[in-house]
Amino acid sequence: MLQYVTTNPGKLREARAYLGAESVAGYDYDYTEIQSPSMEEIAIHGAREAAREVGGPVIVDDAGLFISELDGFPGPYSAYVENTLGIDRVWELGKQLDDPSAEFRCVLAYCDGETDSETRDVTCFTGVVPGELVAPRGAGGFGYDPIFEHAGRTFAELTSEEKNDISHRGRALEQFAEWFETQ
DSSP, rough: OOOOOOOOHHHHHHHHHHOOOTTTEEOOOOOOOOOSSSSHHHHHHHHHHHHHHTOOOOOEEEEEEEEEGGGGBBBBGGGHHHHOOOHHHHHHHHHTTOOOEEEEEEEEEEEEOOTTTTTEEEEEEHHHHHHHSSSSSOOSSTGGGGGEEEEEEEGGOOOHHHHHHHHHHHHHHHHHHHHHHHH
């Protein structure tokens, strides 16, 4: 069974919906999230630390909202910005932009847990969904979902199943599942 290491129940629900509830166990551990402009670097560090904690193979992910006109801000700092400013303030900033284009990105990191803690093998998978910033709409999802529109609807307006079918995390999970099946 794979251990999906996260303190976010929304991420775990999405992983279980995609990979199968019987295949994924949640492990509630708040690994150190290093400060880096690279989501891959953050995810790799988190996966190695989580594998030490769990004592075996793990999956972690780092995800963020990247606003084109703001050079990708908040990007890897999305959780911090959401917790300090909130999505309404991000929308206030976004509505002043000439170009509302943005994308959600997710880097999923799998650590096999087989070697010593500093050199554990980590494989990364990236999922991206293009969209744009809009006024908050919808009651579902979590995080920036109410202000991120893809194909005419915000992520918060989608059912869990609809979101899983197109989400950045779902796209990374799809790549992981294909790869993992061959291992």
